[in-house]
Amino acid sequence: MTNQRRIAVAVAVVAGLALLSAALVPMEATSRPANQIPIEEVGDGTAYESPTAAEWEDVPAVPVPMTAAPSGLPNAADTSVDRATVRVVHDDERVYVRVAWDDATVDDEITDSRSFADGVALQFPTNASERPAIAMGSSRSTVNVWYWDAAEGTEELLAGGQGSTTPFEDPAVETSVEHDDGRWQVVFVRSLTADSPDRTSIEMDSDVDVAVAAWNGSNMERAGHKSTTEWYHLPFGPGPGGAPFESILWAVAGIAIVVVIAVTISAVRSRGG
């Protein structure tokens, strides 16, 4: 085999691999794009109201890393929950979100000056088409928060920036809770659609952002002193494959690679010829 021929074969192999990866990588990536929490559609979700229902075991679990929220409050950097696991299912009417995280101590009573409760919250953009500031949104782009703490139970909140949290009089969200073997499991259940413009309505035509927060009462965590995730999204939007621009980018990258290889091959051949 001549030198030119060897080069041509090598280039062809590289080109083949590049094409293959250009085709396969998007498929792999779209099976779970970054910061996506997959959702499962079920017939009747009633069983999922229980955090210990066996049905939850068949739902894909997404571990979400958590870090101290930069609230500026005293000791804000000292948080103890560093990850949670989130599972989401929905049926025709309701969405069920189970959040689980490790916390060896059950802080479910506020009896004196220094006791605080364990808690967890899900934050959604009030307007699902927006992406508000991660720290409780802003006055222009508010957030709807589903909140539970071990002492006071469930609350639904509206916030437009730090310090503006306001509870709804009648929460539209329900919770059920289990603490076992050093682990909290909290299920939030709510109708997909909402009856108020201050509540996030989950339509089947677009993704919905969500962020998670957790508080460890025995570490005196409360208010903005908490562990939080960055924004994740629930892929309620049409079809698999994530956002359309992502597919376009992959297609452009694939074509570019093919063009470069083709040009290289022809250059090598013409020099050899």
Next chain:
Amino acid sequence: MSHDVTLAEGIDHQVAMVMDLNQCIGCQTCTVGCKTTWTEGEGRDYMYWNDVETHPGEGYPRGWEGSGGGWKSDARQEREVGEIPDQEDYGRPWEFNYEEALFEDDGPLRPEGEDPEWGPNWDEDEGAGQFPNSYYFYVPRICNHCTHPSCVEACPRQAVYKREEDGIVLVDQDRCRGYRYCVEGCPYKKIYYNAVTKTSEKCLFCYPRIEGEGPDDEVHPPVCASECTTQLRLVGYLDDRQGPIYKLVEEYEVALPLHPEYRTDPNVYYIPPLAPDQHSPDGETVDVERIPREYLERLFGPDVNDALETLQREREKVNRGGSSELMDILDHTNPAKQYRLEVFNDE
């Protein structure tokens, strides 16, 4: 002589109180008056919005002087991190065995349940020093309704605020979510968490009384002042230049805030205590101050030296048969001036 009165930004007037520590007999009538008016039951059992503590002593809550809070510098950009006192440091509100002790002749009166190991006034009258030169004095304390309240700054929800019309510091019970950053942020530990209502609560300077909102529609001073057996408190506005508080604080400079180094600028002021000199073992008076001056400086700052000198000078003037406006104010020889709460009503 006119002095500048610095009010907090956006405040029309500033309520203020002067307490003459030389007149306090530690009877706790102010404490009881406050307690029965504001803090009975419903998670408030342990709270004393007004307390009277013995100094030197641990105070209420125990060790509050070392619990942090306040501002790091005069620029007031950064706050000292504070701590929430432990419930044991306030003292648990125990019940007594009245029934057995009083009606069943079953042993002495004692707390029910576990023997308490600390409570408000646990170290009452202990003080410091050795016989015959032991010493102590009482310090009644309420919220200082500070000009630069670090509790207000500490709240991430702006639930603690300073009232525009008179600078009273209040907790908006609807906004409060019980985070307790105000409790740790107050260097005087004069905000209390209510574990039943799940909100923080504090001294209101009896604002309904000073507004004349009571059943008789009359203006009254705060209950701690009106109940005081020796009438040691003067109540009015710091910026009322004709009032006794302005004279004592700004002109004579004998009324001083407690722990000025916390930099919150309290609006409760104290006339520092003058005590008899020390005695020798055989009972002769010796020329040594009974209350160490450095202790008073630690409580009231270096200005206490001039204040004590002025008080001593004016007192001697009266002793020699002269007259002293300062001593007249402190003796309430004109009682109408002790409480001046309606001077700005026409505004």
